[in-house]
Amino acid sequence: MTKHPDMPDEEFTPLSSGVLNPLAKERALGRIGYYVTTMRRGKEVDYWAVLNWFVQLANEDLTKILPVKLKQRVAEYRTLQEVSPYSFMIGGFNNVPPAIETFRELQTTVKQHLNQLLDTGRLKTGPFSVELSVSLPLNSPEGNDANRQTHRLYYGERFYPPSDEIGNGTLIYVLSRCLQRFGHMLRRCLYCQNLFLQKRLVLSKRREGKYCEDTCRALSRKRRLKEKKAEEAAQTKLKGRKRRTHDSKTRGRADHGKKRR
Numbered sequence: 001m002t003k004h005p006d007m008p009d010e011e012f013t014p015l016s017s018g019v020l021n022p023l024a025k026e027r028a029l030g031r032i033g034y035y036v037t038t039m040r041r042g043k044e045v046d047y048w049a050v051l052n053w054f055v056q057l058a059n060e061d062l063t064k065i066l067p068v069k070l071k072q073r074v075a076e077y078r079t080l081q082e083v084s085p086y087s088f089m090i091g092g093f094n095n096v097p098p099a100i101e102t103f104r105e106l107q108t109t110v111k112q113h114l115n116q117l118l119d120t121g122r123l124k125t126g127p128f129s130v131e132l133s134v135s136l137p138l139n140s141p142e143g144n145d146a147n148r149q150t151h152r153l154y155y156g157e158r159f160y161p162p163s164d165e166i167g168n169g170t171l172i173y174v175l176s177r178c179l180q181r182f183g184h185m186l187r188r189c190l191y192c193q194n195l196f197l198q199k200r201l202v203l204s205k206r207r208e209g210k211y212c213e214d215t216c217r218a219l220s221r222k223r224r225l226k227e228k229k230a231e232e233a234a235q236t237k238l239k240g241r242k243r244r245t246h247d248s249k250t251r252g253r254a255d256h257g258k259k260r261r
């Protein structure tokens, strides 16, 4: 059964289950920005974008989120579980439970972890069950340079969730891996207190990342100006009171001076 790409599409088939359909998965990957293609390295996973997804999730108020947005979020969540290079689901992905409850649980955990890292400067997750592999393509011509007697080295990593796993352990593992690379870019907005990830390309020093968005920077500047004005107003009021007494004195003295002349 193939669907026309233009047809409106439900993320889950059937809706009550956590089984993703391929098109929804494709779209979710696009929204996350999961893959990045560079001239030098080709197509690879963009871990900054994946971490950014977790950070955005931590900020989201799931009680106020629009149903459409929630559905998208859950589809992204399920997609990440499936495409993660570390993911491995016992029994495959065809029999997973409805995702919404475990999604909420994930959000709570992610929020705790990110805030802990920012507040204490430390975060430990796990322990995880991981298999590491190293391979040398001993007999393949492209993996070897016979003249230089070198082998190309390949390494791999596979995450093994506990048998009662519903996928969140895998994602916490992915989150931890992302934080190992980009955790130093995690920030809390000085204006709205939301968590955000600094942009990778810093255009100028002013954009070094104290605020999550330009709006917050602008609002913060507005607030500072207002405070400054209020302070100045308070001071002029104080000075004004002083000046008035001073003025009367000078006026008196001036009158006196005039008389003397």
Ligand SMILES: [Zn+2]
Residues within 6 Å of the ligand: 189, 190, 191, 192, 193, 194, 211, 212, 213, 216
């Ligand atoms: Zn903000």
